[in-house]
Structure formats: structure tokens, C-alpha cells
Amino acid sequence: MNKSMLTGLVVGAVIATAGGAFAGYSVLANKTPTHAEVTRVTAVTETVKTPREVCQDVPVTRQKPVQDENRVLGTVAGAVVGGLLGNQVGGGSGKKIATVAGAAAGGYAGNKTQERMQANSTYTTTETRCETQYDSSERTVGYDVEYRIGDETGQVRMASDPGKQIPLQDGELVLSQQ
Secondary structure: OOHHHHHHHHHHHHHHHHHHHHHHHHHHHOOOOOEEEEEEEEEEEEEEEEEEEEEEEEEEEEEOOOOOOOOHHHHHHHHHHHHHHHHOOOOOHHHHHHHHHHHHHHHHHHHHHHHHHHHOOEEEEEEEEEEEEEEEEEEEEEEEEEEEEOOEEEEEEEOOOOOOEEEEEOOEEOOOOO
């Protein structure tokens, strides 16, 4: 082999090696990432209050309907009894005054007695009473996700937990899940 051929082979090998190294460096330097690395995921929740009706039977005491609201029967009966008792006292014109006074006092006493009797005339029944109560529960509405692409970091809210990586397309996060 001659010297010029040897020199040509060495120079060719050096150029080929340099070209390959340069091409490899270009590919590595211009490689775009295909995924963002997830660094933290935080669930976002809200409190939901759900109403429900709670009913129970309770005893209720009511006054019976009154037929004689003005208590006329008690007043008349008391006046008659009071007048008869007043008539038993005294004599002459004193007897008349005692009868009238007895009738007035008896009428008042009969009225009040009937009032007490009507107030104590009650019945008990059962009624259903309902009220609205609220049950609280937590519901996840999304996830706050912190991620890193190379040396840059960012944050995004997602509908579901992305796991350890988020896919990239043309350098942008692909957030929709198919």
C-alpha cells in the first residue's frame, strides 16, 4: 500500500467519524420530549350537601271543640244555684238583695267552672312531623397537576389523575383522554 492511499483512508475515516459524531449530536440536541414528567398530583374536592326528609310520629294533645263558646249554660246554671242559695239567706228586702247577689256570684262562678271544664276537655292524637336534614359528602371535581418538561415546570387542572407522565404533541400537553 502506498502512502497516499493510506493517508486518504485515514482522512476519509476521520471525516466519516466526525460527520457521524456531528449528526448524532444534532439528533440528540434537537430531540423533542414526548412526555411531561408529573411531579405532584393534588385532588380537588368539594362538599356536597344532599337533602333528605326525616319524618316521625309525635303525640299531639288538642282541645275538644267547644259547643258553647260563651259559656251560657254554666252562667245560667250558676246563677240559678246562686239565686236559690241567696234566697235562703235573710228576710224581707235583704232576701231580695241576697238572691240577686247570689245569682250574680253564682253566674260568675258557673261561667268560670264551665271555662275550666272546657279547657281540660282534650284528646290526644298522633301526627307525622317532617323536617329536612342534610347529609354532607366529599366529591372529587378534578386534580391539580404539577409537571416538568426539561427544566421548565408548570401546573394544570385535569379531570382525572394522569399517573406519572402526560403525553406531549408538538411540545403541548395532551390533556384529553381517548
